Amino acid sequence: MRLLVLFVAIMLLGVHPVDAQKKKGGKSKKMTKQEQLDSIYNAVSLRFEQKKQVYAKQDSAFWADYKIVKRNGMEVTTVKFEKKYDSVEQMPMFPGGDAKLIEWLYKNIRYPIIAEELGVKGRVIMKFVVAPDGSVRDVLVEHSVNPLLDMEAYRVVRAMPRWIPGKVDGEPVPVYFTLPVTFQLK
Numbered sequence: 001m002r003l004l005v006l007f008v009a010i011m012l013l014g015v016h017p018v019d020a021q022k023k024k025g026g027k028s029k030k031m032t033k034q035e036q037l038d039s040i041y042n043a044v045s046l047r048f049e050q051k052k053q054v055y056a057k058q059d060s061a062f063w064a065d066y067k068i069v070k071r072n073g074m075e076v077t078t079v080k081f082e083k084k085y086d087s088v089e090q091m092p093m094f095p096g097g098d099a100k101l102i103e104w105l106y107k108n109i110r111y112p113i114i115a116e117e118l119g120v121k122g123r124v125i126m127k128f129v130v131a132p133d134g135s136v137r138d139v140l141v142e143h144s145v146n147p148l149l150d151m152e153a154y155r156v157v158r159a160m161p162r163w164i165p166g167k168v169d170g171e172p173v174p175v176y177f178t179l180p181v182t183f184q185l186k
Contacts, residue, residue: 040114045147048154084129084138084174090167092130092175094160101179108156111183115148122146123182124153132172134162142178153181
């Protein structure tokens with residue numbers, strides 16, 4: 001199992017725990033299992049933060065309505081953002097209802113191996129916007145448990161299929177939605 005965890009860290013993250021801590025003389029010191037897991041944990045946390053920044057830029061570009069105008073012979077870009085609702089007449093719904101949402105989450109969540117070895121568990125609260133077309137945008141970790149679990153919850157929420165959008169006066173609008181994602185060890 002340890003070999004598998006190290007292999008995953010090396011292949012996916014490009015981080016080798018031994019490279020993370022070198023002695024002054026350029027020689028590697030023998031790392032304990034906890035130091036190796038801490039090193040991988042830190043690399044995963046950094047990678048997760050970088051991914052969130054990239055996705056946030058993509059999401060904000062999606063919601064922005066750009067208009068290029070000329071003023072005094074120069075091009076100026078104006079940006080208009082769409083209003084997002086907290087509560088509407090008809091709230092967004094996962095296709096098939098709550099039971100299908102729970103079933104979909106159960107099938108698609110992969111418990112992080114390192115978190116499993118460390119015995120990390122808890123409930124990550126995710127907040128996102130269901131767009132008028134039903135897509136999931138602006139995903140945020142509202143309540144964090146551990147970066148390993150946060151990253152998995154973030155991945156699963158971004159991978160969700162299109163929802164039935166929320167509506168105001170029969171028109172689909174962007175609506176905030178909060179979803180708890182629970183991680184339990186068996």
